[in-house]
Amino acid sequence: MTRLNLTLLAALILAVPLSLLAGKVWIDPFHPAVPNAGVILLELRLPRALLTLAIGAGLGGAGAAMQGYLRNPLADPGLFGIAPAAALGAVFAFWTGLSAAAWTLPLFALIGAGGAMALLGLIAGRSGGVALFTLAGMMIASLAGALMSLAISLSPTAFALSEIVTWLMGALTDRGWHEVWICAPLTLAGLAALRAAGPGLDALILGATAARSLGLDPRRLQALLIAGVGLTVGSGVAVAGIVGFVGLIVPHLVRPFTDRRPSRLIVPSALAGALLVLVADCLCRVLPLVSELRLGIALSLVGAPFFLALLLRLRRSPTLDGGLA
Amino acid sequence: MLSAQNLTLPSRLHDVSLTLGPGEVTAILGPNGAGKSTLLACLAGLLVPTQGTVALSGTPLVQFPPRTRARRIGYLPQSPEVAWDVHVETLVRLGRLPWQGAPLHRPHTSPAEDDAATAEALAAMDLEAFRHRPLSRLSGGERARALAARVLAGRPQWLLADEPLANLDLAHAAALVARLKAQAHEGRGVVLVLHDLATAMNHAARVIVLANGAVAADGPPETALTAELIENIWGVPARWLGEPGARALALG
Incomplete structure (x- = not known):
């Protein structure tokens, strides 16, 4: 375990209990004035905190792996079309009214993500090439986006329409333990696949040909990446909707503290x-707004200016964090 | 022994056969588009010919698991692309990847052995002073040495390099050639795709000249790389000046 991982872990161990106390109702741990404090903590805030951890870990790890795989600091887990496909599955659940049961919405989203993974594997899996893979992902993303718009425009009821639009913004309100049981194990499995892809991603530092000369099997690496990104991002979207920018920003924040090998970036990311x-979810809960700020909106509000600053910094010094090639 | 039998790739290689021995520097020469890089990639096991086989010590290369092959044959591609601004030592250590265990695979090395091989490769390319420097702060020549050291760190029996001297100035090219020759003296087979005929003449033990995907000449440079051959293949009248081992090529 590196010092960076230990520091981040220590910060998490500090942050999680604090996050449980924060919200519309603040809970004083020593003198709980709220009568149902125990219920709030165990049934609302603890599962929600665990969900933020799983979603954030999945997006951060997937972002680090994607940037390593595409050899590009501007890559994002969304590029493979997994998130839009998962969202499409969820939209379908809303559209048909099947989302009323607690398990169907995440299940449909997972089916959407699984479909995108299978399609990616079918289209690009045979050659193992990066360009075809990325194009296939972008094609899936745009197709899923178009189908989602179609579903929204043909929405059967105004209620379903507002449900869909609100859900797509990404949020963690009213989530409970069963979402944790869906998301956390899949995210952990996905992160394990991404970690297994680490040595292959390191070999790719030298380019595709040199990586193959180092014994890399491009198809195996691609399969690990599809599994890893699909499981982490798909399960995240299934329980929280689309949460943007985490996968893009986090690897950048972490990279300067590592030796810049993609394998060393996945766990800290x-x-x-x-x-x-x-932290972002806590701020959403605490901000004194009429209705709670949506997590997806909040992160994108912070993420967009960050992305712009990053672009400007990359332009000023081409070797800072970006490629040398 | 690294041998190729009747290698054929449509419109790139035609019936190329050769056997390379360890301990010497072989230069693959030829005009642009003659198939030099294709032949090197076939010898490295990165391209599978449509006909013919490449064999390492008698075993066809396609039968080697990729990592086993990678431990035997090191390959230095032409393009010096490096995706992230890693330090020199981190880059060189990537050469140890075929030895390190992938998940669910047993490693063929230990951390101490990785350290030793990395240090040895850094020393062989005279890079000890740069080991903690990021690649973005190296000159083109230093970076070429770092990339070559990456291949050496894998301690391959065979060292295949595609135009390792491209983009290097006179002094850096001479230094890299000297270091690659030293690797051959240690018993490795060194195969270089080269453009500079004088370098091949003076430093290679053997030259293989390709033209239109076929072998046009194969042998010790003094006998194979004649002025007539150069005029035939490259279409430039030329003559050799100087003494063996210190030849220069005069054109026209």
Whole structure:
């Protein structure tokens, strides 16, 4: 365990209990004035905190792996079309009215993500090439986006329409333990796949040809990446909707503290992603607005200017964090 | 022994056969588009010919698991692309990847052995002073040495390099050639795709000249790389000046 991982882990261990106390109702741990404090903590805030950790860890880890795989600091887990496909599955659940049961919405989203993973594997899996893979992902993303718009425009009721639009913004309100049981195990499995992809991603530092000369099997690496990104991002979207920018920002924040090998970036990015989403969700709860700020909106509000600053910094010094090639 | 039998790739290689021995520097020469890089990639096991086989010590290369092959044959591609601004030592250590265990695979090395091989490769390319420097702060020549050291860190029996001297100035090219020759003296097989005929003449033990995907000449440079051959293949009248081992090529 590196010092960076230990630091991030310590920060998480501090942040999680604090996050449980914060919200519309503040809970004083020593003199609980709220009569149902125990219920709020165990049934509302603890599962929500665990969900933020799982979603943030998944997005951070997936972002680090994607940037390593595409050899590009501007890559984001959304590029593979997994998130839009998962969202499409969820939209379908709303559209048909099947979302009323607690398990169907995440299940449909997971089916959407699984469909995108299978399609990616079918289209690009045979060659193992990066360009075809990325194009296939973008095609899936745009197709899923178009189908989602179609579903929204043909929405059967105004209620379903507002449900869909609100859900797509990404939020963690009213989530409970069963979402944790869906998201956390899948995210952990996905992170394990991404970590297994680490040595292959390191070999790719030298380019595709040199990586193959080092014994890399491009198809195996691609399969690990589809599994890893699909499981982390798909399960995150299934329980929280689309949460943007975490996968893009977090690897950048972490990279300067590592030796810049993609394999060394995945775990700290997962930890930092968990911390970022936890803190962002707490701020959403605490901000005195009429209705709670949506997590997806909040992160994108912070993320967009960050992305712009990053672009400007990359332009000023081409070797800072970006490629040398 | 690294041998190729009747290698054919449509419109790139035609019936190329050769056997390379360890302990010497072999130069693959030829005009642009003659198939030099294709032949090197076939010898490295990165391209599978449509006909013919490449064999390492008698075993066809396609039968080697990729990592086993990678431990035997090191390959230095032409493009010096490096995706992240890693430190020199981190880059060189990437050469140890075929030895390190992938998940669910047993490693063929230990951390101490990785350290030793990395240090040895850094020393062989005279890079000890730069080991903690990021690649973005190296000159083109230093970076070429770092990339070559990456291949050496894998301690391969065979060292295949595609135009390792491209983009290097006179002094850096001479230094890299000297270091690659030293690797051959240690018993490795060194195969270089080169453009500079004088470098091949003076430093290679053997030259293989390709033209239109076929072998046009194969042998020790003094006998194979004649002025007539150069005029035939490259279409430039030329003559050799100087003594063996210190030749220069005069054109026209």
